[in-house]
Structures are given as structure tokens and as C-alpha cells.
Amino acid sequence: MDLENYLPAEIINFVFVLLFSLLIGMGQRRHHLKQEDNELFGTDRTFAFIGLLGYVLYLFDQVSHIPFLIGFAILGLLISVQYFQKIKLLKDFGLTSSVLALLTFCLPIMVYTQPIWLVLSFVVAILILTEMKSTFRTISEKASQEEFTTLAKFIAFAGIILPLLPTSDLAEFIPVSAYQIWLAIVVVSGVSYVSYLIKKFVFPKSGILLTGFLGGIYSSTATTIILARREKAERTGIQSISAILLANGMMYLRVLVLAFVFNGAIGKLLVVPFLFQFFIAFGLSRLVLRKPGSDDPDHAVIDSLDTKNPLELKTATIFGVLFVGFGLITQFVMEQYGSSGVAGLAFVVGLFDVDPFLLYLLQQNSGLLSMMVALAVINATNSNNVMKMIYAWGLVSKTSRKVLMMNFLVLIVSGLILSVVFYYIYR
Structure with a gap:
């Protein structure tokens, strides 16, 4: 009116x-x-x-x-x-x-x-x-000089350096631009940085499940390793297993958000598969807690994830090098074996650092069909789960290995079935 x-x-x-x-x-x-x-x-x-x-x-x-x-x-x-x-x-x-x-x-x-x-x-x-006077005072007391330097660094990354970078390819044989590399660094670091701040300032002493939730946004691989080590050292048992599964479920939401940021068409293709996988991981996480002998996960408190600052220069440098490296490998595989080769390459790359590869795929414009890019993203997350299962199996206590392995296998098998179904629906 x-x-x-x-x-x-x-x-x-x-x-x-x-x-x-x-x-x-x-x-x-x-x-x-x-x-x-x-x-x-x-x-x-x-x-x-x-x-x-x-x-x-x-x-x-x-x-x-x-x-x-x-x-x-x-x-x-x-x-x-x-x-x-x-x-x-x-x-x-x-x-x-x-x-x-x-x-x-x-x-x-x-x-x-x-x-x-x-x-x-x-x-x-x-x-x-x-x-919010008292809130700001509390934050200032918790924040170190390094935190304000980090914030200034992120502003410089996103607002000063990024707009100044050229959008042309680095070279004829390097199919990525400085702008693409830095944009990927800014977005991935930004998502991790938000999780890092929430964990440090809002939930500094959080339950294990909340740690898994926030850690999955930061890095599901790092969170899996940290929680697996804590499980063995502190005998937190299936609470840690549940949190690890939840962190891996959050990986799907994290990648889905990145897909929409960089390529909305591919993001739409991934909505159903990744939401399905998230609910599978979430369901497994809750199901684990119903086993006899499980305690309230909120009683198990983790003071810190021991996560590194996501805006460290070393981290950005490694990410940039991997981004270019995966770009070169992907370009070579696509020229030699076509789009099906890239989907197969995703299985191999997923055993390493998945983010640079995924963000290269989401930004590429070299002729790959959106369906094949989405399939490669699904395959990469599947193999990444295999890697995290191996890491966690080697780090947790012997009594938790069986539960961990069974639940990870359910998540991996469901991902493989989803990959096959996706291929036959959209081919």
C-alpha cells in the first residue's frame, strides 16, 4: 500500500x-x-x-x-x-x-x-x-594482532590485487589467467576464512559435531585428520566418527556453493546429486550415534581445530601452483583422450587436493560439456572420500576402524552409483 x-x-x-x-x-x-x-x-x-x-x-x-x-x-x-x-x-x-x-x-x-x-x-x-559494545570488546580481547593483519590481507587479496590482474592466459600452453588463479584463491580462502572466524570467535569451545560441521566448511580433509587423531588420543570413539562423516557431508555443500559462484549451469546439475550425498553423510552421522555406548557428543568439547590460517601466503602459493598444474594436466588429457578422459582424471586428482582441480574445471571454457564437468566434479569428490577414508583408518584407534570403514564405504558406494546414474541420465 x-x-x-x-x-x-x-x-x-x-x-x-x-x-x-x-x-x-x-x-x-x-x-x-x-x-x-x-x-x-x-x-x-x-x-x-x-x-x-x-x-x-x-x-x-x-x-x-x-x-x-x-x-x-x-x-x-x-x-x-x-x-x-x-x-x-x-x-x-x-x-x-x-x-x-x-x-x-x-x-x-x-x-x-x-x-x-x-x-x-x-x-x-x-x-x-x-x-554490541560488549561483543566488540570480547572479540577484540580474543583477536590477536595477527587476526587484524589477516583481515587486512583478505581485503587486499579481494579488493586490490584481484581487480588489477590480467584476464588473458598466462601463455599459449598455460590455459589459465592470473585473474582466474587469484579469483579461485580468494573464493576458496574466503569460504574457509568465514568458517575459521566462526570457529575461533563464536564457538571456541564447541561440541565434536559442531566441530565437524564447521570444519567441513573449512576443509573436510584437514578436519578428518584432526578428528581421527583426537579419537585415538582422547578415546572419543563414535562421536568423532560421527563428526568426521558430518564434515565430509559438508564438503558437498561447500563444493556446491563454489560451483554456483563460478558456474551456475554446472551448479544446477550438481544440486540433486550433492544434496543427496549430503543427506547420506548426515544420515550416517546420526545413525552412528545411535549405537550402544555412545555418549552425548555435546559433552565432548574440542577447544580448537588447530587449523591454519586459510590466508597464509604459503597456502595461497601452493594453491596457485596446483591450480596451474592441474590446468595443464587437464588440458593435455582433454586433447589426448577427450572429455571422458577428464572424467577419469578426476578420480586420480581427487586423491590429492581437490579444490584447485574443481575450480579450474568450473572456470574453464575449452569446450567441455557442462555434463562432463559436473561428472568430473562428482568423480573427484568420490575419490577424495577414498583418500580421507584411508587417512582416517590409519589414524583412529583399532576399535573404531570397523565403524569408520563401513560408513565411509556406504558414502563412497553411493557416490559411485550416483556417478553412473548421472552419466546415463545426462549423456
């Missing part, structure tokens, strides 16, 4: 300014409940009056905005006097309320000149940031 058909625009804008200003003031009131009113700059009514003052001064001259600017300067002067008096009397150097007052004064301009979704976003951001 368009309100302007029933109410004058000035009334609507007045209500928006009053309501938003009052909400910001109420947020300040809630944030300073333990302080006396005479110690505060102002709360609900004060901020509502500041918003209305800005509204009135804006209406005086909507062309040059001179009255509004004069009012902003006077308000700033009064706030400065109040701020220095607060420092003198209360030894309080906080500047948040003063800045919020100036932002509230500017609300009328936003209401009149910007779309309502932007104004609402602005107000919501103010309300959330006001309430």
Missing part, C-alpha cells in the same frame, strides 16, 4: 523522523540504565527533540540547507561543551552519545532524500552497533 495516496508526504516524513529519533534515544536509555539521568547527555526525549530540530531546520531551506548547517554547527558546539564538562566532572571520555546525537540530527536529510530501505538500514545499524 502506498501511504502517499492517503497521507501527505510531509506527515509521513515527520512520523519517520520522530519514530527513528525516538528509537535511537530509547536505545541510549537502555544502554545507560545504571546511570543517573543527570550524568547522561540525553536519552529518548532528547534524541527525539534533536531529530525534530533537524526536521524543522531542513524544512526552512531545502535548496541551500543553510539553516540546517547552522543548526548542525550550533548543536556540535553545545555537544562539545557538554563533552568537555563530562570529562572534567566524571572522567568519562566516551564519545558515542555525542556522535549519535549528530547522526540523529542528520536523519531528516536521509528521510527526505534517500529511499526508505536505506534509511531503515541506517537506523538498524545504529541500534545494533549501540548494543
Whole structure:
């Protein structure tokens, strides 16, 4: 419903300014409940009056905005006097309320000149940031200097280096560009980085299943190895096996997201197969926990995944080298054996690092049919499961090997059947 058909625009804008200003003031009131009113700059009514003052001064001259600017300067002067008096009397150097007052004064301009979704976003951001002071303090206490360096590194990777790279092939015999390599590094590192941050700052002491869930987003191979070692060292038994299966299920969702990012057509082909495999892995993970003698996995706590920072320069370099290497091998196999050779190559490559190979396939434009690319991705994930089964079998305790092997074989066999069915449906 368009309100302007029933109410004058000035009334609507007045209500928006009053309501938003009052909400910001109420947020300040809630944030300073333990302080006396005479110690505060102002709360609900004060901020509502500041918003209305800005509204009135804006209406005086909507062309040059001179009255509004004069009012902003006077308000700033009064706030400065109040701020220095607060420092003198209360030894309080906080500047948040003063800045919020100036932002509230500017609300009328936003209401009149910007779309309502932007104004609402602005107000919501103010309300959330006001309430997150303790959260930010906790994050800052947990974060080391290295974490901020890592964040700056990721911004540089994605926002500075990537746009400057050429999109032409590195050479006639190297069918990839510097842009493709770096884009793959940025996307894969970004997905892993998000999981890394969630694990470190949101769930630093998580249950084993949650560790498997988040670790699968980071790296299912690394998570499988870490959980298998912990199973043997700490005798966590089938809880670790369940978490390993869940991590491998998350691999399918992770690859599916990457497929949609780089090649939507292939992503659509992989939706049904990979969701099917995810639910198989998830079902196996839950079924394992129903075995006699299993404890509540939430009681088994893992302090850290011991995961390396996904934005390390060494990691990016290795990824780039593998990306180019797999690109050369894939190009050679395709020229010698055609698309069926690439689907077979995927079985071999999956025994090593699967991400560079998959991202090369998803970005390639050398004539491979989308069906064959999707089939190669399925085959690579299948053989990758074989590799992780071998790793885990060698690392877990002897009592857990049988359960681990049986469940991994179910996941691998279902993947192989899925590969055959997929081939005959789409050929």
C-alpha cells in the first residue's frame, strides 16, 4: 500500500523522523540504565527533540540547507561543551552519545532524500552497533594482532590485487589467467576464512559435531585428520566418527556453493546429486550415534581445530601452483583422450587436493560439456572420500576402524552409483 495516496508526504516524513529519533534515544536509555539521568547527555526525549530540530531546520531551506548547517554547527558546539564538562566532572571520555546525537540530527536529510530501505538500514545499524559494545570488546580481547593483519590481507587479496590482474592466459600452453588463479584463491580462502572466524570467535569451545560441521566448511580433509587423531588420543570413539562423516557431508555443500559462484549451469546439475550425498553423510552421522555406548557428543568439547590460517601466503602459493598444474594436466588429457578422459582424471586428482582441480574445471571454457564437468566434479569428490577414508583408518584407534570403514564405504558406494546414474541420465 502506498501511504502517499492517503497521507501527505510531509506527515509521513515527520512520523519517520520522530519514530527513528525516538528509537535511537530509547536505545541510549537502555544502554545507560545504571546511570543517573543527570550524568547522561540525553536519552529518548532528547534524541527525539534533536531529530525534530533537524526536521524543522531542513524544512526552512531545502535548496541551500543553510539553516540546517547552522543548526548542525550550533548543536556540535553545545555537544562539545557538554563533552568537555563530562570529562572534567566524571572522567568519562566516551564519545558515542555525542556522535549519535549528530547522526540523529542528520536523519531528516536521509528521510527526505534517500529511499526508505536505506534509511531503515541506517537506523538498524545504529541500534545494533549501540548494543554490541560488549561483543566488540570480547572479540577484540580474543583477536590477536595477527587476526587484524589477516583481515587486512583478505581485503587486499579481494579488493586490490584481484581487480588489477590480467584476464588473458598466462601463455599459449598455460590455459589459465592470473585473474582466474587469484579469483579461485580468494573464493576458496574466503569460504574457509568465514568458517575459521566462526570457529575461533563464536564457538571456541564447541561440541565434536559442531566441530565437524564447521570444519567441513573449512576443509573436510584437514578436519578428518584432526578428528581421527583426537579419537585415538582422547578415546572419543563414535562421536568423532560421527563428526568426521558430518564434515565430509559438508564438503558437498561447500563444493556446491563454489560451483554456483563460478558456474551456475554446472551448479544446477550438481544440486540433486550433492544434496543427496549430503543427506547420506548426515544420515550416517546420526545413525552412528545411535549405537550402544555412545555418549552425548555435546559433552565432548574440542577447544580448537588447530587449523591454519586459510590466508597464509604459503597456502595461497601452493594453491596457485596446483591450480596451474592441474590446468595443464587437464588440458593435455582433454586433447589426448577427450572429455571422458577428464572424467577419469578426476578420480586420480581427487586423491590429492581437490579444490584447485574443481575450480579450474568450473572456470574453464575449452569446450567441455557442462555434463562432463559436473561428472568430473562428482568423480573427484568420490575419490577424495577414498583418500580421507584411508587417512582416517590409519589414524583412529583399532576399535573404531570397523565403524569408520563401513560408513565411509556406504558414502563412497553411493557416490559411485550416483556417478553412473548421472552419466546415463545426462549423456
